[in-house]
Amino acid sequence: NAGVTQTPKFRVLKTGQSMTLLCAQDMNHEYMYWYRQDPGMGLRLIHYSVGEGTTAKGEVPDGYNVSRLKKQNFLLGLESAAPSQTSVYFCASSRPGQGTYEQYFGPGTRLTVT
Amino acid sequence: AQKITQTQPGMFVQEKEAVTLDCTYDTSDPSYGLFWYKQPSSGEMIFLIYQGSYDQQNATEGRYSLNFQKARKSANLVISASQLGDSAMYFCAMREFTGNQFYFGTGTSLTVIP
Numbered sequence: 001n002a003g004v005t006q007t008p009k010f011r012v013l014k015t016g017q018s019m020t021l022l023c024a025q026d027m028n029h030e031y032m033y034w035y036r037q038d039p040g041m042g043l044r045l046i047h048y049s050v051g052e053g054t055t056a057k058g059e060v061p062d063g064y065n066v067s068r069l070k071k072q073n074f075l076l077g078l079e080s081a082a083p084s085q086t087s088v089y090f091c092a093s094s095r096p097g098q099g100t101y102e103q104y105f106g107p108g109t110r111l112t113v114t
Numbered sequence: 115a116q117k118i119t120q121t122q123p124g125m126f127v128q129e130k131e132a133v134t135l136d137c138t139y140d141t142s143d144p145s146y147g148l149f150w151y152k153q154p155s156s157g158e159m160i161f162l163i164y165q166g167s168y169d170q171q172n173a174t175e176g177r178y179s180l181n182f183q184k185a186r187k188s189a190n191l192v193i194s195a196s197q198l199g200d201s202a203m204y205f206c207a208m209r210e211f212t213g214n215q216f217y218f219g220t221g222t223s224l225t226v227i228p
Contacts, residue, residue, distance in 0.1 A: 107158055
């Protein structure tokens with residue numbers, strides 16, 4: 001199993017450009033998440049999804065959109081990139097319910113907006 | 115209010131000694147889970163240990179143990195017999211089971227000194 005994969009691993013954008021980050025998981029997990037990680041800020045939740053066709057806003061959703069058309073994929077879109085969106089983006093997935101259902105993380109995407 | 119607070123930005127420990135990384139949390143949900151993750155310099159997030167709010171005993175996983183004090187809302191990670199490979203960022207996280215989000219602290223950078 002590949003677990004959680006993210007595409008691309010690195011990207012440099014100019015201000016105003018758009019892009020889509022792809023997250024894929026092969027563990028049949030219901031829940032998927034997008035985080036951004038900035039120095040000294042830990043991980044902050046951008047958007048999440050509790051199942052195919054559903055999405056919800058997290059702590060820092062502004063400037064991002066998401067889609068979950070297939071259970072295994074969760075896309076994060078930046079319509080008009082800004083320098084403040086320079087960050088490392090992590091995707092994660094987990095099973096629903098209570099218990100030791102930890103999140104499995106992808107390797108991250110390092111995005112720089114100039 | 116912060117859901118997860120990690121007050122130690124950086125910690126140093128001598129190799130083979132034990133170290134405690136602090137974590138306090140804030141929730142009114144009676145059902146929740148607490149997690150610790152390790153992030154080495156390579157960037158991936160590695161799940162270490164889990165404690166459920168109703169678990170009577172402190173969780174242990176190899177050299178990792180979680181000192182769970184429910185009344186004080188603390189979930190400190192104890193690493194015994196530190197190794198050089200333990201040098202990394204450590205994140206405490208919480209999941210409230212009435213919701214679907216994970217909340218992360220800002221992390222503690224641990225350096226193991228030979």
